[in-house]
Amino acid sequence: EIVMTQSPATLSVSPGERATLSCRASQSVSSNLAWYQQKPGQAPRLLISGASNRATGIPAAFSGSGSGTEFTLTISSLQSEDFAVYYCQQYNNWPLTFGQGTKVEIK
C-alpha cells in the first residue's frame, strides 16, 4: 500500500501568518490527493481534492499544489478557526491511505 508521510507533525503559527504543510507519497499518486481538516471532537472536513481543487464552501485562503509524490497545503493567513489537524489522503491506489496528520497550533 502507498504510505503517506506528512511534515511537520506539529506546526506552530501566529494568527495572520502563512502555514505550509507537506505531504509525501511513497510512490506516485498523480494528482489523486485530498486534504481534510479535523477539529477536536469533530469529523474531518474535505478541503481539497485533485491536489488543488477546493471543495464547496472552502475559503480561497486554502490552496493545494503538487503532483506525483510531493504535495503542499497552504493556508495563506491563519484565522483562529483554522487551528486544527490536517490530513492528506491518496486515492490513486487501493487501499486508500491517509497521512498521520499535521497539527497546526497557535504560536
Place this chain on the structure above:
Amino acid sequence: QVQLQASGPGLVKPSETLSLTCTISGGSITGYYWSWIRQPPGKGLESIGYIYYSGSTGYNPSLQSRVTISVDTSKSQFSLRLNSVSAADTAVYYCARGSPVFDSWGQGTLVTVSS
C-alpha cells in the same frame, strides 16, 4: 444538505461482531458511494471500505476477511459489520458520503472493544 448519523453499540466484547448503521437524511442515497472510515483514539484515519447504492463493494485488504458493508436504499441506510473484533478495533467509526473522496461525514461513534 446531506446529514449522516452513525449508530450502534458503543461496547463490543472481544471475538464478537461490531455492527453499525449509518442513516442518511437531507439527501438521496441513490447515485452515490458510501464509506466507512475509522480513527483509533489519538491516531490517524483508516479507510474500511465502501458501497455503491446499487450494492457493489470494496474493502481494505487489511480488513477484508472480517468486513461486510451492506445497503438498504428503502431506509436510506448503509451498515458495517466487523467480525472477530479485538482491542485493536477500538476506534471512532465514521460514515461518509463518497469514495474515493469523502465530501460529507457523520459525527462518528466511538466503539470500544473490551470484556
